[in-house]
Amino acid sequence: YQPTKLAADEGLFKTETGAPMVVFGIVDEKNQQVKYAIEIPKLLSWLAFGDWNAKVLGLHDAAKYVWYQQVLNNPNYANEKVKKQVVDSIMKAYGVNPNDPNANEKMVKVLEDALPVAFMFYAYRVMVGLGTLFILIGLVGVLLLLLGKLYDARWFLKVLVVTVPLPWLAGEAGWFTHEVGRQPWMVWGMVTVNNGASPNVSTTSVLITLIGFVVVYSILFYIWLHFVRKLIREGPEPVEGDVTSKPAPAVSVAGGGQ
Numbered sequence: 460y461q462p463t464k465l466a467a468d469e470g471l472f473k474t475e476t477g478a479p480m481v482v483f484g485i486v487d488e489k490n491q492q493v494k495y496a497i498e499i500p501k502l503l504s505w506l507a508f509g510d511w512n513a514k515v516l517g518l519h520d521a522a523k524y525v526w527y528q529q530v531l532n533n534p535n536y537a538n539e540k541v542k543k544q545v546v547d548s549i550m551k552a553y554g555v556n557p558n559d560p561n562a563n564e565k566m567v568k569v570l571e572d573a574l575p576v577a578f579m580f581y582a583y584r585v586m587v588g589l590g591t592l593f594i595l596i597g598l599v600g601v602l603l604l605l606l607g608k609l610y611d612a613r614w615f616l617k618v619l620v621v622t623v624p625l626p627w628l629a630g631e632a633g634w635f636t637h638e639v640g641r642q643p644w645m646v647w648g649m650v651t652v653n654n655g656a657s658p659n660v661s662t663t664s665v666l667i668t669l670i671g672f673v674v675v676y677s678i679l680f681y682i683w684l685h686f687v688r689k690l691i692r693e694g695p696e697p698v699e700g701d702v703t704s705k706p707a708p709a710v711s712v713a714g715g716g717q
């Protein structure tokens with residue numbers, strides 16, 4: 460549904476049939492290519508369309524498709540007059556004169572330039588990479604539990620501690636993928652973000668709200684850190700009747716058990 464986002468997520472500059480999925484690579488935006496790409500052949504076509512040989516649009520062709528098919532041929536308008544008003548206002552928001560004979564090509568360029576491909580490509584891979592890592596960690600945890608070694612495997616417990624902040628990172632990366640990838644649309648093909656921003660909300664109001672959020676979340680973060688620290692100091696409670704856990708150590712931890 461959002462072919463420019465797909466192209467940017469995958470660093471796909473040129474349209475391909477049987478497009479591969481790039482596991483990792485270095486995006487070279489200037490030369491419009493992904494260097495040192497590690498690819499799985501045809502997988503992107505299958506993931507996107509359920510067909511190993513489906514055509515996946517590259518960024519330029521995707522921008523063309525969005526403008527000509529999803530904007531100019533959008534069937535959701537009451538009539539042609541309303542549609543023209545909306546399309547003209549989108550063009551004007553980007554300094555394109557609707558009467559310019561090249562107006563449509565200029566809008567394709569606007570849509571193409573709205574997406575920072577390298578940023579999208581990496582953000583998407585941070586999310587999916589971490590998601591895959593979480594699945595693997597879960598599987599290793601289950602395996603260790605079944606072997607009765609979960610609570611003795613210090614190396615694994617250390618890995619778990621290090622991974623605590625990673626779901627937040629994955630969530631932010633996923634959100635970037637979603638929000639940056641839909642640019643410049645607020646409502647896909649109809650309302651752009653700059654047309655949709657409310658003129659009644661001043662920059663100062665936005666700034667004050669943002670500062671409010673930062674303050675409230677910083678306080679919550681501090682409280683969270685405080686409680687996590689307390690829980691760690693107290694140590695785990697012994698689990699009764701659990702054959703996979705070790706008996707609780709007889710040594711009492713300072714400040715614990717009160």
Ligand code: HEM
Nearest residue numbers: 464586587589590591626627629630631633634636637640
């Ligand atoms: C194998 C792992 C994963 C895959 C294949 C995957 C795939 C996706 C896809 C396709 C999108 C939609 C992007 C878009 O079109 O807007 C998305 C969005 C998102 N993902 Fe992931 N993801 C994975 C793991 C994760 C993990 C582990 C997290 C967080 C802990 C996460 C958080 C998000 C968030 C917050 C969004 C944006 C949702 C929204 O605002 O609509 N993802 N993901």
